[in-house]
Amino acid sequence: MSQTTPEQLAERLRARFDGRIANADVSHAQATIEVAPAHLVEVCTALRDEAEFRFEQLTDLCGVDFLGFGEGEWATSETATSQGFGRGVQGDNVQGRFGWDNRPRHPQFLRRFASVVHLISYIHNIRLRVRCFAPEDALPVLPTLTGVWPSANWYEREAFDLYGIVYEGHPDLRRILTDYGFVGHPFRKDFPLIGNVEVRYDPEAKRVVYEPVTSVTPRVTVARVVREDSRWPTSREEATDDWKDN
């Protein structure tokens, strides 16, 4: 039996789920499909059960917040040589150095929250990535996959905890990684890295108290820079020249 390539898999997926998957592409030898929430469970059940796919296991599921995708904090202006470099982008927001409220959306990602699933087929020895965007940014809701693969249980709890994605039909959607009584979803891009509250022991109240963060200030040591690096293709060739057999 010959090994299925990711390209062949993408081709089969396109043929089988025509219209229900937005796109099936291959990058870095990995196939990715995008499914609308309405079709997610149906497509996934087929992916698990049908002989040509047979993805027995959900290896991984995680939430992603696409807010601010492709945005740098440091701009190199066109006139870099004559006028020096641009400064860090100053945010309008008070909390932290960079504001997120007025950020334009990246044209590729119109929705903010997505759930990304990694599947593996042990029989065909191939992996597949399934991405599903939540239709609403304010209250992201997606169908649960626990009915298809039980291992989705904790992963969905994690994505709910860290990103606030609500998985409809999940049997036990509680927080999992954050503290008891935690407020907010810490992995969202607009949640500050230093957090919102800090904890200390209050000797007068004789208990642990939560207070707004004062002991640390947000600090960016290395600014986020987006560079279209045309040097990669050239350097890749240089590298292969030196070590041919790799």
Added chain:
Amino acid sequence: MADSIDQAGEIRSYTMNFGPQHPAAHGVLRLVMEMEGETIIRIDPHVGLLHRGTEKLAESKPFNHSIGYMDRLDYVSMMCNEHAYVRAIEQLVGVTPPERALWIRTLFDEVTRILNHLMWIGSNALDLGAMAVFLYAFREREELMDVYEAVSGTRMHATYYRPGGVYRDLPAKMIQYKESRWHKGKDLKRMNAWREGSMLDYLEAFARDFQHKVDEYEELLTDNRIWKQRTVDIGIVSPEQAYALGMTGPMLRGSGIEWDLRKKQPYAKYAEVDFDIPVGTHGDCYDRYLVRVNEMRQSGRIILQCVDWLKKNPGPVMIENYKVAPPKREDMKESMEALIHWFKLFTEGFSVPAGETYAAVEAPKGEFGCYMISDGANKPFRVHLRAPGFAHLSSINETTAGHMLPDVVAMIGTYDLVFGEVDR
């Protein structure tokens, strides 16, 4: 007490708390157990007590700053975690490390596997009442820690794998014990017997001797009546369950599924080394024990093959691509270009082409994966770390319901949990 006895005088089920500070909890695990007498009805694990937001921290730093965080996830199989992370970067950037670096990574992945399994066999046996195994296992662990120290300068958090290769070549001289009030003369000579030559000589001597050391552990456990009573038929996982519950690594192989990423989706130099995949038949704790013990033997075999290749083939261990790897110190004194590259690399890092990838390695505990999204910046847009322990622990309710309380400890042991990776 009065509450839990109903009118007929029957004891109803009650809830018991296990951990987070419990010697058998392997760190900070809290289990809320619903029990009937000594029998488990339902287990609800509370995790996250060691959550540090590693993934978010990685998003706030340039790609090359987070390698050290990976060591701190599964802190008994450090370099395997680094391996998944640097492989993800290498895939996005499109560079391949030089061959020697790939062999060194293969070598150190196996050293790490033995380190991990030694920790596991020691602590699992200790949890189940066998004190001595721990002492034996840590004797060898110490010797391998010295290898970590020899290449990276630190015993645990190595930060040795870098995008494009490894930090530096293997040392030509193995570190030796120094004379002290307690170790001198013949004693010192015996301790340094393997350490006269290079690090590879030392590892070769270790790997040859290690098979006998595994015999010693097996002598203590394999036919031990108490050990078998505690592990045989405990926590049986069927192959179907193993798939459905997201199990990987020894948990999957213990259930009889012959699957190992090193063989099926080879990375580094695993396609070129010879080793076997041990599998179990029953899927109980005892089978998983046998699988892991056998894996240690296989790792010893792989180490010998790597040592052999590395001795014969000197060469570069880091790609000469100054976008991801720093230029040589001497070059910086002479070349302006090298100095600029050095400066840019250490102040800004490198911008990785936009894209996404999932890189997985066969870590000692199972599949450790790194899902990385880059938007073209010098920092990852999203890093998600797929830790085997997280998936394994999530299945504890299915695997232990109906078992007795002591079996929960056996099960935690067989999961080989480390909370650095479960909680991230």
